[in-house]
Amino acid sequence: MTTNIDTAGIERRARAAAYQDGLTELFAAGVLVMIAVMWVITPVFVGIVSAFVVLYGWKVVERIKQRITYPRIGYHVERPDEPRSTASGMLGFIGGAFAVMVLAVAMFGDLTDAAEWRRAASLLSGLGLFGGFWYLGDKSGLLRHRFVAIYSVVTGVALWAIGTGASYEGVIWHLLGLAALLAALGVWGLIHFLRTNPVVNAGSDA
């Protein structure tokens, strides 16, 4: 008997299954809009509010998955990342992005000018979200996550280059632009998912 079976491909498809309903993109779009709005109202509380939205918002997504996703492709839980390596990876990347931001301000502006820091916020946002979506692309294997990552860094750099620094308009437009792209990809993903995956009759199992 031959065992001509692509186990790596099976694992890749199983991992990608968690992302094919487009809900992750829609959730991320909602979070980014919320952060952008918070940035306009009060930048001080951006971190706290985003953490709150991510924690409680994901519970809403899970409820939607129970109604839409699991009846179609079955219930599944992603394998969690190893917390220590994820935390060190995230901190390392954010540290690197911050270092690039400081370097950019030092090379093309004045480190003591607050407007230069406000202008460079879109650079930090672009690089930081690039890391997040590239990592997501690693996990999901989906090309659209790579595309969002590249879009993030390109628009982040572009908004920094053309920005004035009068306010946080660069980072706000960056977040809103990314949110719009994610919402479009999410809606497309959800429609495609609903069309291609009819509800499965659970029947008797095991």
Add this chain to the structure above:
Amino acid sequence: MPELPPPIDPDRLVHEPGRLAVLAVLNAVEEADFVFLLQQTGLTRGNLSSHTAKLERAGYVNINKTFVGKVPRTVYQLTKAGGAALSSYRIHMAGVFEAMS
């Protein structure tokens, strides 16, 4: 007398394509239900039931029956022994293919 290659003796429980597919899917996720395994492996309900039962008896898979509201849900998880068996099977088969080439 020429030296003979080592005998090909993989773990028979893992070597069967259906069970190998089940183990591969469960290796990619934390846990999954019967419908997810059906969709990902392409096995029939009967085959999947039979394979998962064999894997459970070998200690490679944990099976938990729960309820979501009033709907029953059977959840499958790869055990440490199952992960180790899959990993050593892959190493074994990679060695076999290397020896053949």
